[in-house]
Amino acid sequence: MVKNAFIFLILIGVAMILVNLFAGFTGNVDLGQIANHYVANGPAEVGSANIVTAVVVTYRGFDTLGEVTILFLSAAIVGFFLKIENTDNTERNLKYTSEILNTASQVLVPIMILFGVYVFINGHLSPGGGFQGGAIIASGLVLMFIAQPKKEIGHKLINIIESISGVGFVLMGLAGVLFAGGFLDNNVIGLGKFGTLFSAGAIPIIYIFVGLKVGSELTGIALSLKENQNEA
Amino acid sequence: MMEKLNIQNIGLTVGILVILVGLWGLLTQKNLIKIVIGFALFDTGTHILMVSIGYIKYRTAPILDEAVDIRNAAKLVVDPIPQALVLTAIVIGLGITALMLSYVLKMYQNKKSLEINNYKDLKW
Amino acid sequence: MENSIVEIIGAFLVLIGSVFLFLGALGLVRMPDVFNRIQTGTKASTLGTFLTFFGLVFIMPEWWGKLILLIIFILMTNPVSSHVLARAAYCIKVPMFKKTVIDLYGKDAEKLFKKETKNE
Amino acid sequence: MLNIILAIFLGILIIVLAIMAVLNKNIVVAIIAAGAVSLFASVLYLILAAPDVAMTEAAIGSGLSTIIFFYVLNKINRQNG
Amino acid sequence: MVNKILFIAALIMMLAILLTLYRFFKGTTAADRLVAFDVMTVSSLSLIGLIAKFSDRIIYLDVAMVYGLLSFLGVIIVARYFEKGL
């Protein structure tokens, strides 16, 4: 009873704080100074039609680097916790899947992968980018695990792709230091014509690396949660 | 009253309410997985709150294609910075959720129980 | 306020689509057991979404590519998900409607659900 | 006008589903409700003019986190024997 | 004229989503709720189409595609969990 009253008090307190924070908030009428700079000069400086992408990849590139690191750490910890204890897979049986789902997944998985690649290659023109594309690719592979239990992807291949794309991402950043203004500057190669597929300098290349890295990390998490399912 | 009824205020209200519901679930539930669900709801509420702060009336998404005039863009689009922050926050939220769930699994392997009342090892 | 006749046809297609969506939802509420709910729900929602996007093709002709792709996705994924749902519902032994005439699946299902795929 | 009606509608839907996710005894239903909260939140983001966030929420918040929840639930059930 | 008809269509779709919400709320079994979830997501897919039309931005359709694919995957996952085949 005391505990419930205590929880109730905490909730009321948080509600009061939040309401007070936003009570005087009447809404913006114009962009702030920094946002105004990003929107007004973004197309000329970065060449990206999607301002959010410009902010994520170049103006605040270190955020992205930190985020990719956190994701890598969490994937590594999940894999470490759930690593396979008994290594003999000989008696591993999988449930029978329906034939229709199997056939449909064989058609759908390549389409989903293509769509994921489309999302991260067009990250500077349309909504999307490395994280979303990586998540879509990982979902496609999860669909493959579910619908076709016989097909397997090794952990080793995923680790190789992840390492290569991580190194590539950092190298692109360092190339920005060497040949242009700073870490992750995308003026390494020319900006190209605004609004076309080959534009915005290095943003598509960086997003390809981010997408492959995020995709392989999320697939790794799903795979380590799926494996050794018959251990008990 | 009617002039208060705009999309921004609705978004702020929904965000605050979802945060409170998530916190309530986090504090009152006894099942470990339900606690993680409460945490995920808390996350979603924070994201809704942050995105609604960046919204500006009668403006469109910060993507400059044919529908938006580039020279006049600063007068036509909403604030991109909260959106960029939320973008990273969602992905990190997934990583945290996966981590918490693997802890839950490990705890279950030790004690064969999901009830939080059975975990009293560090209680003082 | 003048719209061409093509746009108005498109708008009416969208309206019919929304009516079908509504009927599907109504069927979901009124039907007595899971299988009948899947029948009404998925069928009507497939046709409703199909008509909505098809009507939008008339209103926004320059968007046709993505709209057609969405229609293809819907026509491909929706029946598959309803089939998988029906199979799962049978597997967890959801009670069937009491007026059900016959169930020829019961005996064979026992065998099918025990079957396993060997990992080669 | 439509935007405001839609926003109110989605807000009510989100809050009802969130309360259901907390209160329901059945864990499977709670997880599905949490996924539905994410899906409707992504429609709300579209009305708030944030398609990037909407796409991320649809792909990650509702898709992959539901998948991870169910994988963990499956493993827990299997260890029960 | 067109906008008015589309407005009415959007209202009907919202009503449909409310009906599926009722089924989701009432349920009786988990499978019923899953069916309600399926119909709910498909209905909101067409609502996204209408939002894209009213905002006049083609880029919103990308979001619709991701939404459709991922909700399909969610239904499949839960169904496979019921069959104990995950």
Added chain:
Amino acid sequence: MKIKNQFAIFIVLMIIWFLINNSFKLEVIAVGFVLSFVIAIIFGKRTDVLNEFKFTPTAFFYTLIYLLVFFWELIKSNIQVALIVLKPSLPINPGIVKTRTILKSKMARMILTNSITLTPGTLTVDIEKDILYIHWINVESLDIDVATEKIVKKFENILVKIYG
């Protein structure tokens, strides 16, 4: 056989790439070509369903006829279901019946079951070898041959001509 399979995947992916991009600029075509090629190489050995297409004029002609029949049945089924839903007494008579199919190709079987799911009052619950288990909202016959005649035949006759 593998080459034909990869080629089919490549064609499908290229069509989808054009639909999704909605433009025919040179750079878009080049990127799409490379991407479809790589994905087709990777997934070509994992899939074995797309190589059953026959690229002949007859197959194409019957595909068109199939689409017409399918849409007609789809609209008819929806009106029928709507009438059932709107009647206050709910005149239903459900049950699960067995039917047979003679199709062997996996792709054709998937198309057949999807079409059955979307047409009047029927829903495929499972498929095992040549038996289809169908939930029928208004059971008219318990006999396997009559049910096959009523549900399966109208699609199967055309699909046999497409997939052989």
